[in-house]
Amino acid sequence: MNSLEKLAGMFMKFPGIGPRQARRFVYFLLGENKTFRDELSRALSSLSDSIAQCASCRRFFPRPKTGTFCDICDSPHTDHRTLLIVEKDADFEAIKKTGSYNGRYFILGGNIPILEENPSQKIRARELFDEAQRQATEGTLKEIIIATSANPEGDNTLAYLKKIIEPLATHYSLSLSALGRGLSTGTELEYSDTDTFKHAFENRRG
Amino acid sequence: MNSLEKLAGMFMKFPGIGPRQARRFVYFLLGENKTFRDELSRALSSLSDSIAQCASCRRFFPRPKTGTFCDICDSPHTDHRTLLIVEKDADFEAIKKTGSYNGRYFILGGNIPILEENPSQKIRARELFDEAQRQATEGTLKEIIIATSANPEGDNTLAYLKKIIEPLATHYSLSLSALGRGLSTGTELEYSDTDTFKHAFENRRG
Numbered sequence: 001m002n003s004l005e006k007l008a009g010m011f012m013k014f015p016g017i018g019p020r021q022a023r024r025f026v027y028f029l030l031g032e033n034k035t036f037r038d039e040l041s042r043a044l045s046s047l048s049d050s051i052a053q054c055a056s057c058r059r060f061f062p063r064p065k066t067g068t069f070c071d072i073c074d075s076p077h078t079d080h081r082t083l084l085i086v087e088k089d090a091d092f093e094a095i096k097k098t099g100s101y102n103g104r105y106f107i108l109g110g111n112i113p114i115l116e117e118n119p120s121q122k123i124r125a126r127e128l129f130d131e132a133q134r135q136a137t138e139g140t141l142k143e144i145i146i147a148t149s150a151n152p153e154g155d156n157t158l159a160y161l162k163k164i165i166e167p168l169a170t171h172y173s174l175s176l177s178a179l180g181r182g183l184s185t186g187t188e189l190e191y192s193d194t195d196t197f198k199h200a201f202e203n204r205r206g
Numbered sequence: 207m208n209s210l211e212k213l214a215g216m217f218m219k220f221p222g223i224g225p226r227q228a229r230r231f232v233y234f235l236l237g238e239n240k241t242f243r244d245e246l247s248r249a250l251s252s253l254s255d256s257i258a259q260c261a262s263c264r265r266f267f268p269r270p271k272t273g274t275f276c277d278i279c280d281s282p283h284t285d286h287r288t289l290l291i292v293e294k295d296a297d298f299e300a301i302k303k304t305g306s307y308n309g310r311y312f313i314l315g316g317n318i319p320i321l322e323e324n325p326s327q328k329i330r331a332r333e334l335f336d337e338a339q340r341q342a343t344e345g346t347l348k349e350i351i352i353a354t355s356a357n358p359e360g361d362n363t364l365a366y367l368k369k370i371i372e373p374l375a376t377h378y379s380l381s382l383s384a385l386g387r388g389l390s391t392g393t394e395l396e397y398s399d400t401d402t403f404k405h406a407f408e409n410r411r412g
Contacts, residue, residue: 002268003249004257007249014231025220026253030257041248042247051236053236060210062208062210090230
């Protein structure tokens with residue numbers, strides 16, 4: 001295997017990249033000048049030095065000068081009474097950008113596919129339990145919100161998380177909820193599916 | 207700008223990659239272990255050492271121990287009488303794989319969009335002319351085949367190349383042609399577009 005094929009093989013491991021696009025990436029890089037490739041190479045190898053994973057929420061963030069917590073978990077301006085659980089870093093970013101939530105986060109690192117035999121290994125289930133318990137013991141935590149996607153994997157993950165967290169919530173008198181369901185902004189009723197309508201109908205507001 | 211954003215910015219330059227997928231790539235890499243990132247980093251920086259660009263056909267190929275030509279341009283088993291012009295390396299690979307052509311190639315390195323003001327800068331037009339002239343002067347070249355895509359950019363590129371090559375073809379008595387047009391294998395007549403039918407009708411065979 002030559003280095004062109006080796007590199008293409010590595011790109012094929014990237015999310016959503018098939019063999020054709022992987023090869024296209026290699027040809028693109030060959031077409032770029034060496035400076036670009038060297039810069040990319042340096043950025044990759046220095047990623048661990050410049051990015052850290054928060055010991056509390058598990059999200060990746062620019063490595064701090066001191067400490068193991070990210071700026072959100074560490075900040076006094078964060079509402080430490082609420083903990084919002086999301087599947088992945090991109091979900092965290094999307095919610096942060098809305099500006100409508102100011103509490104703590106926990107990044108699961110994935111979701112649980114239907115019929116998954118080892119659900120606890122697909123997500124940071126153990127870490128979530130420990131972290132929620134730690135925050136509850138400290139007495140700050142009052143509410144846990146599960147914010148998984150509105151699809152079968154998200155629903156499955158939600159069901160699994162509820163089983164884990166409900167005993168904890170009961171023990172520490174925490175309120176436990178999931179994101180509301182209904183019509184997304186911009187949805188035309190005509191094109192909404194049965195499930196969406198059902199949820200919108202159930203969650204109707206006066 | 208932190209290194210996470212910097213890396214995402216570099217991935218956004220990759221063909222077909224938008225801001226969301228670029229960030230997904232970074233998170234994917236952060237989730238992989240350091241060994242993978244280091245290996246990818248090494249593969250990138252060593253690409254120039256292991257891959258060379260053929261001085262004749264301009265395709266990228268594993269760097270040879272000696273010489274500047276690729277195995278195809280250099281081989282006595284290659285039919286040096288024909289030169290087939292393609293837009294990109296992936297096109298070369300696709301044709302090579304069919305096994306139905308055994309001549310030389312030339313990789314343009316792109317195509318010419320409609321209304322492009324500097325067409326000669328979008329493709330290796332000058333290099334193609336020089337290379338075709340060199341091969342014709344040596345007396346081996348007899349036929350040039352232009353194999354651009356069957357879309358507006360490909361047609362525009364074809365028209366531009368014809369203008370460049372026709373004087374050369376006349377001067378050296380080379381035959382000049384483009385790939386045939388008609389129904390692709392598997393096409394149902396019912397779903398074929400007007401242009402495809404027109405070409406298929408014109409190129410009908412007894």
